Amino acid sequence: MTAISIESLIHTWPGQSHATLDIKELNINAGDTFFIHGASGSGKSTLLNILAGVLSIQSGKLEVLGQNFATMSHAQRDKFRADNIGYIFQQFNLLPYLTVMENVTLPCHASKQRERNAIEQYGSVEEAAHYGLTSLNIPKALFHTSVMRLSVGQQQRVAAARALIGNPSIIIADEPTSALDHDNIQNFMETLKQKCSEINSTLVFVSHDRTLAEFFGQSMTLPSRLQEAEQ
Numbered sequence: 001m002t003a004i005s006i007e008s009l010i011h012t013w014p015g016q017s018h019a020t021l022d023i024k025e026l027n028i029n030a031g032d033t034f035f036i037h038g039a040s041g042s043g044k045s046t047l048l049n050i051l052a053g054v055l056s057i058q059s060g061k062l063e064v065l066g067q068n069f070a071t072m073s074h075a076q077r078d079k080f081r082a083d084n085i086g087y088i089f090q091q092f093n094l095l096p097y098l099t100v101m102e103n104v105t106l107p108c109h110a111s112k113q114r115e116r117n118a119i120e121q122y123g124s125v126e127e128a129a130h131y132g133l134t135s136l137n138i139p140k141a142l143f144h145t146s147v148m149r150l151s152v153g154q155q156q157r158v159a160a161a162r163a164l165i166g167n168p169s170i171i172i173a174d175e176p177t178s179a180l181d182h183d184n185i186q187n188f189m190e191t192l193k194q195k196c197s198e199i200n201s202t203l204v205f206v207s208h209d210r211t212l213a214e215f216f217g218q219s220m221t222l223p224s225r226l227q228e229a230e231q
């Protein structure tokens with residue numbers, strides 16, 4: 001099954017003389033690990049926002065899990081995202097006034113489907129969060145403390161546990177390793193891949209760091225607009 005299918009996708013931001021994104025064709029199979037590399041300004045965030053349904057499609061075709069995004073309203077895409085996409089942000093986006101557990105269980109409050117999946121597999125949302133955090137090496141003693149008291153590496157693993165809870169079909173990761181040191185990057189990449197494979201989730205991972213491509217089954221590079229402008 002195809003998880004993500006793109007045909008002739010073009011996105012031009014207002015005031016720009018040429019398109020930020022121009023992707024003729026891209027197919028990502030369900031369960032694959034896919035790396036998108038691109039320099040700063042090449043349109044990585046724009047593409048991820050389109051894939052997650054945050055931005056509407058201007059031109060071309062995009063199907064995510066067989067759903068045609070062009071025919072869906074903003075509200076339909078928001079629900080689809082909550083149910084089917086776990087998102088890991090560059091700056092983690094953990095809520096500072098919530099505990100580790102409260103952060104991790106959030107997606108199950110936003111999506112009945114993810115809540116159901118968590119309960120079916122682990123008996124309760126809390127048990128699902130416990131399992132996720134433990135398997136990502138977060139000590140139990142930290143489960144009920146504020147996320148602000150965690151190290152950067154721990155915060156990123158909590159962000160991963162939050163993205164994975166309730167088994168979303170797709171995990172999108174936007175530069176999630178940029179704040180980590182070398183050893184933490186290796187550990188984080190291996191663990192993230194293993195966890196995605198455990199829940200049969202498709203991993204779409206974006207970074208400016210092309211050395212990370214080695215961790216993935218397939219990859220693509222977005223052309224640098226700066227280079228094009230200079231040619």
Ligand SMILES: Nc1ncnc2c1ncn2[C@@H]1O[C@H](COP(=O)(O)OP(=O)(O)OP(=O)(O)O)[C@@H](O)[C@H]1O
Nearest residue numbers: 013014020038039040041042043044045046047208
């Ligand atoms: N909301 C917006 N309004 C107008 N232009 C935008 C907007 N967001 C992005 N752009 C433009 O689109 C281009 C690509 O930006 P984007 O953030 O997608 O790139 P990126 O590859 O994620 O960059 P970085 O690695 O620096 O985060 C840039 O020229 C940027 O100015």
